[in-house]
Amino acid sequence: MKELLDEIARWQAAGRRVALARVVAVNGSGPRDPGAAMGVSEDGEVAGSVSGGCVEGAVVAEALEVLASGEPRLCTFGYSDDEAFSVGLTCGGIIRVFVEPLDQW
Amino acid sequence: MVGLFDVLRECLRSGEPAALATVVETSLDGAPIAEPLPALGAKILSRRDNATIGSLGNPDLDKAVLRDALGALETGRSATSHYGGHGERERSEVTVFLQVFLPPDRMVVLGAVDFTAALVKVAKVLGYRVTVCDARPTFATPERFPDADEVVVDWPHRYLAKVAPVLGPRDALCVLTHDHKFDVPAIVTALRTSVGYIGAMGSRHTHAGRVERLRAEGVDEVQLARVMAPIGIDLGANTPEETAVSICAEIIALRTGTPATSLRSGSGPIHRRSGVWGEGL
Numbered sequence: 409m410k411e412l413l414d415e416i417a418r419w420q421a422a423g424r425r426v427a428l429a430r431v432v433a434v435n436g437s438g439p440r441d442p443g444a445a446m447g448v449s450e451d452g453e454v455a456g457s458v459s460g461g462c463v464e465g466a467v468v469a470e471a472l473e474v475l476a477s478g479e480p481r482l483c484t485f486g487y488s489d490d491e492a493f494s495v496g497l498t499c500g501g502i503i504r505v506f507v508e509p510l511d512q513w
Numbered sequence: 514m515v516g517l518f519d520v521l522r523e524c525l526r527s528g529e530p531a532a533l534a535t536v537v538e539t540s541l542d543g544a545p546i547a548e549p550l551p552a553l554g555a556k557i558l559s560r561r562d563n564a565t566i567g568s569l570g571n572p573d574l575d576k577a578v579l580r581d582a583l584g585a586l587e588t589g590r591s592a593t594s595h596y597g598g599h600g601e602r603e604r605s606e607v608t609v610f611l612q613v614f615l616p617p618d619r620m621v622v623l624g625a626v627d628f629t630a631a632l633v634k635v636a637k638v639l640g641y642r643v644t645v646c647d648a649r650p651t652f653a654t655p656e657r658f659p660d661a662d663e664v665v666v667d668w669p670h671r672y673l674a675k676v677a678p679v680l681g682p683r684d685a686l687c688v689l690t691h692d693h694k695f696d697v698p699a700i701v702t703a704l705r706t707s708v709g710y711i712g713a714m715g716s717r718h719t720h721a722g723r724v725e726r727l728r729a730e731g732v733d734e735v736q737l738a739r740v741m742a743p744i745g746i747d748l749g750a751n752t753p754e755e756t757a758v759s760i761c762a763e764i765i766a767l768r769t770g771t772p773a774t775s776l777r778s779g780s781g782p783i784h785r786r787s788g789v790w791g792e793g794l
Contacts, residue, residue, distance in 0.1 A: 409521075409525060409612075409614065410525045410526075410614075413525060413526070417522075430610070430612070432535075432537050432593050432610040433593050433610075434784075436782065437782040437783060437784050438784060441591070442610070442612070443612050479553070480553045480554035481553075482538050506535065506537040506610060510518060512554060513516050513517045513518040
């Protein structure tokens with residue numbers, strides 16, 4: 409989280425809204441521990457990461473939707489036979505990422 | 514108005530420990546009666562001296578979560594837990610992510626030599642708060658160690674005695690002085706602390722002489738076993754930079770209880786975590 413502060417401050421100073429995504433749970437092999445965080449500005453700039461790069465693109469899309477709706481959401485990314493998991497981690501783990509608008513803090 | 518994020522930002526910048534609880538999922542499935550549940554994203558931040566900011570929306574739930582926050586600050590582990598809407602532990606309508614923010618782990622490097630500068634760089638990459646200490650003012654200067662958070666001119670053992678109370682199992686001490694008159698009192702002092710890693714530079718020959726002197730100071734075999742010397746894992750390092758990687762690799766391996774070998778020689782998941790992560794989510 410600490411590594412995101414400067415970037416987030418810069419976005420906020422420019423009057424841009426920011427969504428924050430945090431890993432809250434990891435099952436099996438996952439690259440980042442709970443607490444790993446990624447900030448996304450309303451115009452799609454990114455700071456930090458929540459995985460080894462596998463799901464960041466999907467998290468940006470979720471973050472922009474969260475900023476548009478104002479509703480936080482819990483997203484699951486992982487390997488599964490279920491078609492519902494369209495974005496996977498190649499390592500076979502499952503991560504849950506909580507995405508929320510930072511202006512509601 | 515100062516919001517919760519501003520306060521958390523201040524804690525992170527100043528290195529004040531904090532625990533942040535966030536409601537990340539709610540479900541009425543299996544609840545005995547339908548009752549209002551906290552809002553998704555509701556938060557409470559716990560700081561030192563029991564100061565709190567925010568609320569999850571129910572005072573009993575806040576109380577239960579804040580109790581767990583104290584435990585999480587001890588273990589340093591961020592994880593999710595389940596509660597009832599009023600903090601009941603045997604229920605699971607509310608999932609709370611408790612994230613712990615702790616000040617950076619410390620590395621103390623004794624001896625202001627070329628190997629020190631490289632070690633400070635690698636330690637900073639790993640996120641340590643690094644102090645360099647040497648008794649010689651000509652060598653222990655901030656100009657020589659621009660990456661260090663702190664450069665202290667003092668006798669290493671005297672400096673260690675001062676910081677002993679704050680050194681814990683996640684902290685590291687690297688003794689690069691390889692001069693018995695500095696290392697021996699420093700290692701004796703370090704062995705009285707709960708510092709997680711003690712490494713001492715020097716050849717096997719140098720270390721054999723050091724062990725004799727440490728024994729003469731009353732250090733027993735159990736204490737001696739805490740000293741990693743010659744310092745570092747065996748990866749054929751020669752330059753100061755390579756040696757720094759070798760030392761830091763040893764620190765990580767010791768902290769995680771992992772024998773340092775190539776991953777392809779083993780089996781099982783490569784991201785090993787102590788304890789159970791993501792339990793129940």
